[in-house]
Amino acid sequence: MRALISVSDKTGVVDFAKALSELGVEIISTGGTHQRLADNGIQVMGISEVTHFPECLDGRVKTLHPAVHGGILARRDRPEHMKQLEDNHIETIDIVAINLYPFKETILRPGVTLEEAIENIDIGGPAMLRSAAKNHKDVVVVCDPADYESVIGELKQNNGVSMDTKYKLALKVFQHTAAYDAMISEYLRRQIDAELPDNLTMTFEKKQDLRYGENPHQKACYYQEIQPLEGSLAQAVQLHGKELSFNNIHDAEGALATLKEFEQPAVVAVKHANPCGVGTGFDILSAYNKAYECDPTSIFGGIVAANRIIDAGTAREMSKIFLEIILAPGFTEEALEILEQKKNIRLLKLGSITRKLEGQIDVKKVSGGLLVQNTDDLLFHEEELKVVTDRIPTEREMDDMRLAMKVVKHIKSNGIVLAKEGKTIGIGPGQVNRIWAVENAISQSNFSIQDSVLASDAFFPFDDCVTAAAAAGVTAIIQPGGSVRDEDSIKKANELGIAMVFTGIRHFKH
Numbered sequence: 001m002r003a004l005i006s007v008s009d010k011t012g013v014v015d016f017a018k019a020l021s022e023l024g025v026e027i028i029s030t031g032g033t034h035q036r037l038a039d040n041g042i043q044v045m046g047i048s049e050v051t052h053f054p055e056c057l058d059g060r061v062k063t064l065h066p067a068v069h070g071g072i073l074a075r076r077d078r079p080e081h082m083k084q085l086e087d088n089h090i091e092t093i094d095i096v097a098i099n100l101y102p103f104k105e106t107i108l109r110p111g112v113t114l115e116e117a118i119e120n121i122d123i124g125g126p127a128m129l130r131s132a133a134k135n136h137k138d139v140v141v142v143c144d145p146a147d148y149e150s151v152i153g154e155l156k157q158n159n160g161v162s163m164d165t166k167y168k169l170a171l172k173v174f175q176h177t178a179a180y181d182a183m184i185s186e187y188l189r190r191q192i193d194a195e196l197p198d199n200l201t202m203t204f205e206k207k208q209d210l211r212y213g214e215n216p217h218q219k220a221c222y223y224q225e226i227q228p229l230e231g232s233l234a235q236a237v238q239l240h241g242k243e244l245s246f247n248n249i250h251d252a253e254g255a256l257a258t259l260k261e262f263e264q265p266a267v268v269a270v271k272h273a274n275p276c277g278v279g280t281g282f283d284i285l286s287a288y289n290k291a292y293e294c295d296p297t298s299i300f301g302g303i304v305a306a307n308r309i310i311d312a313g314t315a316r317e318m319s320k321i322f323l324e325i326i327l328a329p330g331f332t333e334e335a336l337e338i339l340e341q342k343k344n345i346r347l348l349k350l351g352s353i354t355r356k357l358e359g360q361i362d363v364k365k366v367s368g369g370l371l372v373q374n375t376d377d378l379l380f381h382e383e384e385l386k387v388v389t390d391r392i393p394t395e396r397e398m399d400d401m402r403l404a405m406k407v408v409k410h411i412k413s414n415g416i417v418l419a420k421e422g423k424t425i426g427i428g429p430g431q432v433n434r435i436w437a438v439e440n441a442i443s444q445s446n447f448s449i450q451d452s453v454l455a456s457d458a459f460f461p462f463d464d465c466v467t468a469a470a471a472a473g474v475t476a477i478i479q480p481g482g483s484v485r486d487e488d489s490i491k492k493a494n495e496l497g498i499a500m501v502f503t504g505i506r507h508f509k510h
């Protein structure tokens, strides 16, 4: 038996090669691996003794040779294959242990150049791994040092490796090389910001197993990008509490996305991925109090995201109710002490919580496909806001309308948000028609609607929303506009003394 060993990550390779050697396996190896094995007293043949060709071009060509690939790919059950090997003086290679140039570690290094990254694209390694995995009936292929021990165990016990193991090792190789190539293409794509390619390849690494998915009978895992952007949820560090659940992570993403709309101290409370209360204030405690007041019922068991460090006073308030998660850029020591007394609360710290993540792609799975789009990075262009009514909104109304629009952008469509004095006072998410969203936002409010403002994620198809809003006490409305019946809504607003602003930007969210 012959084994070809060529590894960048040399963890465990000496013991593995030693054990193979003791089992009578002849070992072939490339430059650095050969050196390491020989230095450890293992008898090892250099790859050039097999290829009769020097390793060259700074290691770009070492194993790319018929003597290597023929020895791996020949089908042992085909006499003509074996005859061709014999005629060409090629010997079979039965075990292939390879791990690839550290492309991931290279691109994660701060300040890495494109040239350095490209030099770390492995060519010969994936070629051998794929040859061996294709011919796994005859070849044992190992791409992960974690598998050395079990392979040696099987060889010792059964004098060979079972078909089941060989198949699983081959599958692991194709998953590994596919992820490796996807990582390279993703890195190169990011260099030039190439959007929506003909073939979309992405690779994600398992971050953690989850106890279950959206429901207990669904299996689930949390995967993360190779290079999660600074300020992304995947970078959050859990400081306290039980393991995050699938729904926790999804809801935390909703809270974080909404929070990133705000620069002033803000708190967003989320339930089932919809904001249920958003408050802004001169400090984080006043922002939290406003977010809480918006809907003291729904915030219970919800997720709260804050864009300032949580201090003791805020922690004390927060600890009065049951919250699943608090996500913040940090916690003072005293705040941590207070919150850690609650064993069920999860505390997440994300340093760069306000950092905007623009220019990303948003992906939704449909059966048999994926829907991919740019992320909704725009709120509206301030200079393009158009007052369409006789009455012009006051500064206070404008401020509240900006807040309401930031929130309505992140609730499920059809969505309506009512706001007053720096906080939401009514949220109507996910309705199948717009008037129900208006009615929900009004009827579920804990506040007087008098002198509040209303934001709508899309245009009003009829003037009924204006009528309902005015009847409840709304004085100003912000909406995209663009309906064929805009004039009806404008006329109604004028009749009822309401100020209305068109943004020109729709924010559907499904």
Ligand SMILES: NC(=O)c1ncn([C@@H]2O[C@H](COP(=O)(O)O)[C@@H](O)[C@H]2O)c1NC=O
Pocket (backbone or CB within 6 Å): 006, 007, 008, 009, 029, 030, 031, 032, 033, 034, 059, 060, 061, 062, 063, 064, 098, 099, 100, 101, 121, 122, 123, 124, 125, 126
């Ligand atoms: N070009 C080749 O023929 C080639 N053959 C094997 N490698 C890689 O060389 C590395 C091992 O190199 P060394 O044994 O010299 O430390 C492995 O990661 C292996 O995947 C190659 N390098 C990259 O393409």
